[in-house]
Amino acid sequence: MSELLPHLAFEAHEHSLLNKVILVTGAGDGIGKQAALSYAKCGATVILLGRTVSKLEAVYDEIMSNGGKQPSIVPLDLEGATLQHYQGMADTIAGEYGKLDGVLFNASLLGALCPFAEIKEKEFDQVMQVNVKSQFLMMQALLPLLKQNQTASVVFTSSSVGRKGRAFWGTYSMSKFATESMMQLLADEYKNKALRFNCINPGATRTDMRAKAYPGEDPKKLKTPAQIMPTYIYLMSDVSRGVNGQSLDCQPK
Ligand SMILES: NC(=O)c1ccc[n+]([C@@H]2O[C@H](COP(=O)([O-])OP(=O)(O)OC[C@H]3O[C@@H](n4cnc5c(N)ncnc54)[C@H](OP(=O)(O)O)[C@@H]3O)[C@@H](O)[C@H]2O)c1
Structure with a gap:
């Protein structure tokens, strides 16, 4: 199957991005983290956004020691961030780089896996804020900059439970x-x-x-983040120009 799908067959190199x-x-x-390291290895300047600064600094150091371009760090907790924060970030990116070629919306919370009747309002709000509303606000703030770009690519992160509801997957599935x-309405x-x-x-x-969702599972049986990177790099690269409104599987069944 992988020979047939360009995103799985894609072979990245140091100039892909x-x-x-x-x-x-x-x-x-x-x-x-792996996407940031892989994008930097392919020649991109990466803006690292997250809530735990020590982790972002470790990724920054790894990119620099790999010989990548100097990244930027944006320490931001998506739970508390407002449109104003995102507009400030968009202005800083415009001032620093004069452009934005790609956004990977990757950060998410899993929330509680429980029966629907037991979902707590507070938890629902928290997961929706981090997984959905932050993306909506950030997207609105970044659109003016992205629209100036002739090859920009925005990639959202979904899940199989984002296409078909599954018992006990609660707010995460809805998000x-x-x-x-x-993604679909923007693509249209x-x-x-x-x-x-x-x-x-x-x-x-x-x-x-x-591991949180499947505590009994042997993690060694799972693909590593590095192994699923071809799709992540493909969608950011100019090779995928014209691909719009798709929901791609890194590991199709
Ligand atoms: N792993 C899978 O099997 C799988 C399957 C389907 C979909 N996905 C999706 O793939 C994406 C990445 O998942 P993952 O498995 O890599 O998850 P992960 O290991 O839990 O990493 C999630 C990242 O999101 C950040 N984050 C969480 N809440 C945040 C907040 N309020 N503000 C800023 N950053 C925040 C975390 O920061 P901290 O490290 O600081 O907490 C962490 O860097 C998610 O969208 C997930 O839904 C994963």
């Missing part, structure tokens, strides 16, 4: 449906423009979030 400026949310850990919807609004919007479903991947 040369001179691009790419913002990655949740860049301190898991898949976001991923909303994410797919945000911009279908005749250069700016494009797509989703990635990473599939089961060896991270803390996966």
